[in-house]
Amino acid sequence: MIHLIVSFLPLAVCAFWSVAIALNLWEQGNRAARRQLLWWAITATLLYAGHFVFFNRMTSEIPASDTIYVVCNLLVYPLYLHYITVLTQGTVSRSQRWLTVLPPATIGIIVAAVYVMMSSEECRQFVDTYLYKNSMEGLSGLALVQAVVHHLAKGLFAIGVLIVLFVGIRRIHRYNRLIDSIYADNDDKRLYGITTILILMVLTGILSFVANAVGRFVFLSSEVPFAVLACFFSGLLYLLCYRGFVQQFSFADIAQEECEETIEETPQEGYSQLLQKIDDERLYLQPGLTLAELAQQLGTNRTMLSKLVNEETGMPFAEFINRKRIAYVRRLEKENPEARKEDLAEQAGYTSMRSFYRNYNLYRDSL
Numbered sequence: 397m398i399h400l401i402v403s404f405l406p407l408a409v410c411a412f413w414s415v416a417i418a419l420n421l422w423e424q425g426n427r428a429a430r431r432q433l434l435w436w437a438i439t440a441t442l443l444y445a446g447h448f449v450f451f452n453r454m455t456s457e458i459p460a461s462d463t464i465y466v467v468c469n470l471l472v473y474p475l476y477l478h479y480i481t482v483l484t485q486g487t488v489s490r491s492q493r494w495l496t497v498l499p500p501a502t503i504g505i506i507v508a509a510v511y512v513m514m515s516s517e518e519c520r521q522f523v524d525t526y527l528y529k530n531s532m533e534g535l536s537g538l539a540l541v542q543a544v545v546h547h548l549a550k551g552l553f554a555i556g557v558l559i560v561l562f563v564g565i566r567r568i569h570r571y572n573r574l575i576d577s578i579y580a581d582n583d584d585k586r587l588y589g590i591t592t593i594l595i596l597m598v599l600t601g602i603l604s605f606v607a608n609a610v611g612r613f614v615f616l617s618s619e620v621p622f623a624v625l626a627c628f629f630s631g632l633l634y635l636l637c638y639r640g641f642v643q644q645f646s647f648a649d650i651a652q653e654e655c656e657e658t659i660e661e662t663p664q665e666g667y668s669q670l671l672q673k674i675d676d677e678r679l680y681l682q683p684g685l686t687l688a689e690l691a692q693q694l695g696t697n698r699t700m701l702s703k704l705v706n707e708e709t710g711m712p713f714a715e716f717i718n719r720k721r722i723a724y725v726r727r728l729e730k731e732n733p734e735a736r737k738e739d740l741a742e743q744a745g746y747t748s749m750r751s752f753y754r755n756y757n758l759y760r761d762s763l
Contacts (some may be wrong), residue, residue: 402623403451406629410441413637420641428646429482436475439638443468450527451622458523462675466549467504471496473553473560479640480564484571485589486647499556503549511546514538569648573712577702578650579712580685580717583751585645600632670694670701671708680720681745687713719762721745726760 414437421430446465449457474496481488495592511519525531532543568587575582599657603625645706674680679690691701705716721744741752 399622400452402626406633407441407444407448409630409633410437410444411635413634413641414441417637417641418519428640428643429479429648432475432479432482433637433640436472436479439468439472440633441474443472453528455520455523458527458687459519462527463504463508463511466507466546467500469553470503470556471501473556474500476636477560477564479513480567482648483643483646486514499552503545503552506545507542510538514542574647574650576712576714577706578687578698578713580680580714580721580745581683581747581751582714583748583754585649587643600629600636603629603632614628637706648680670696670704675720678724680717681724683745683747685717685745713718719759722755722759725756 414434417430417434417437421434424430446461446468447639449461450465454461478488478492478496481492514522518537518539521535522542525533525535526539526543526546529575532540535543572586575586579585610698673694674690679685679693682689687698687702691698694701702713705711705713709716711719725744728735728743737752738749741749744752746752
């Protein structure tokens with residue numbers, strides 16, 4: 397009974413989030429790449445359905461479930477990269493779409509075709525020897541062909557995981573740098589890749605790589621390692637889905653704001669005076685300040701202002717504004733040591749105490 401529950405846990409987590417994301421997508425539309433996240437969650441649900449059949453030895457269902465498992469195993473990481481790509485870049489290229497779909501579809505068709513052509517004895521031999529013992533000893537004919545195809549699928553899976561981790565990490569870092577260059581209050585806009593998404597991607601990638609390499613059969617006779625791994629995977633899957641579910645901002649929102657921006661080609665004042673005006677009028681204290689809003693107030697456009705800030709200060713926009721805010725807070729603290737942090741944060745333009753404390757801890761000692 398415990399084995400049944402544990403083997404069902406990852407499937408239940410993925411199914412729960414598939415329903416939750418689908419309902420959110422229906423109510424709020426495709427914000428923050430929800431549609432891509434839903435496809436990934438559905439694929440993960442089907443993948444762990446295959447795990448459930450395998451670990452509960454439902455041998456009569458294995459030809460169908462194993463075919464679905466092989467396809468979804470090759471799809472699940474590339475689909476997560478689709479999600480990351482839409483979240484951070486807005487669109488997925490045609491070449492990425494083909495590279496995502498073609499290998500799983502090809503391998504899936506071959507696996508299904510071989511299962512159809514196999515005799516019942518060959519199928520039994522393949523399931524017992526290869527799937528449940530991870531051995532090719534004594535296999536022949538179509539059973540051997542099926543084992544070779546499965547080996548090829550494992551190799552493609554490993555390559556796919558490495559590519560997705562490398563490309564995904566780079567895209568998340570690039571997106572976070574873009575957010576830092578546009579928004580002063582960016583806690584609700586950044587992808588917390590280093591602290592959440594990147595770590596989860598790396599952990600699931602490593603675990604998937606190892607589990608795929610040693611074979612699922614290893615966990616059939618080891619109840620404790622199987623339970624630990626299943627619970628750990630379930631927790632990681634839950635956190636991945638939750639992190640995506642609460643993300644409300646994406647590249648599409650940046651693009652929308654760019655369309656709405658009114659661009660001034662020539663600033664009303666010389667560039668050398670713009671940064672001084674920010675200090676003199678304490679423009680950095682405005683809640684929710686963005687690069688576009690500040691540029692409009694200064695009579696220039698965000699591209700020129702971003703370039704000016706980077707060249708003159710060597711900082712992204714977010715650090716430039718938040719250093720000034722925290723310096724202002726430090727001055728207020730000296731004037732009134734008993735002041736409440738909540739009041740100081742509000743006076744400095746912060747709408748989130750989490751954002752205030754993060755920046756306060758980052759910059760207070762360097763000011």
